[in-house]
Amino acid sequence: MKRFFYWLALLLCVVVFGVCAWQIWGIVSEYNAGTTLYEEAATQFVTVLEPEEETTDRETGSDAEETQATETAEEQGSGAPISVDFDALLAANPDVVGWLYCPDTVINYPILQGASNDTYLHHMVDGSYNSAGSIFLDYRNASDFSDANSILYGHNMKNESMFGTLDKYKKQSYYDEHPVLWLLTPTCSYRLDIIGGCVLNAGSDFYNSLLWGDDVEGQINYILSHSTFDASTEWDGESNVISLSTCSYEYDNARYVLLCVPVPVD
Numbered sequence: 001m002k003r004f005f006y007w008l009a010l011l012l013c014v015v016v017f018g019v020c021a022w023q024i025w026g027i028v029s030e031y032n033a034g035t036t037l038y039e040e041a042a043t044q045f046v047t048v049l050e051p052e053e054e055t056t057d058r059e060t061g062s063d064a065e066e067t068q069a070t071e072t073a074e075e076q077g078s079g080a081p082i083s084v085d086f087d088a089l090l091a092a093n094p095d096v097v098g099w100l101y102c103p104d105t106v107i108n109y110p111i112l113q114g115a116s117n118d119t120y121l122h123h124m125v126d127g128s129y130n131s132a133g134s135i136f137l138d139y140r141n142a143s144d145f146s147d148a149n150s151i152l153y154g155h156n157m158k159n160e161s162m163f164g165t166l167d168k169y170k171k172q173s174y175y176d177e178h179p180v181l182w183l184l185t186p187t188c189s190y191r192l193d194i195i196g197g198c199v200l201n202a203g204s205d206f207y208n209s210l211l212w213g214d215d216v217e218g219q220i221n222y223i224l225s226h227s228t229f230d231a232s233t234e235w236d237g238e239s240n241v242i243s244l245s246t247c248s249y250e251y252d253n254a255r256y257v258l259l260c261v262p263v264p265v266d
Helices: 002-045 061-070 086-092 166-170 172-177 209-225
Strands: 046-048 082-084 096-101 108-112 135-137 149-153 180-184 189-201 241-247 254-264
Touching: 002 046, 002 086, 002 108, 082 096, 082 180, 086 096, 096 135, 166 172, 166 189, 166 241, 166 254, 189 209, 189 241, 209 254
Parallel strands: 108 135, 149 241
Antiparallel strands: 046 082, 096 108, 096 180, 135 149, 180 189, 189 254, 241 254
């Protein structure tokens, strides 16, 4: 009898191990499929541009360090570092409203907008199902990013794809290395000057764009006063903002929100 239970327990262990291995393989395969698809999309639709001007004379020693430390977002360059073939991109998926890019990071993705926020929560730009989903604009927002607050959502993926690197802005050093992002649309290009970022509850009024018309200043000032880093760019009190939102894990339904001011460059 003991021998029977021994073999039964061993069989159960093998079954459990097999199920776990199958689940892990499925997750890894899905991650890889999502990463590959968006890398191919970037290759197909995006061209990285050469810098318009290279600075040849550099300060040395402490002067160079001081210059780098005090460099503002506006000094990062005036033109978008990429171009996007929106004609081809929109032909592939008319739900595309823009492209988001952050130099020297994995953020290099099309922005989708569906009929609801569930549309691209777990679907990619080609319409296929994938837990990584897409970067998408809140369905309540104007597709031209003209609202007081335009919210972009993306999953905090463990392989750092999508918005998996967004919560790195909880450290000052990461902001210092990446103070701007870029948003390109079919009609205009914007430099996104980051002004603050903090942890919010998913049920916060911040996520109700209908309330922003009454309390833009209050919502923005809350984030700025709780920001996880000190930004070199300040909000002028009037500009619209673009928010990047992803899951955070300080508590249930925590979200990390990065607040940016769009500056037209083209």
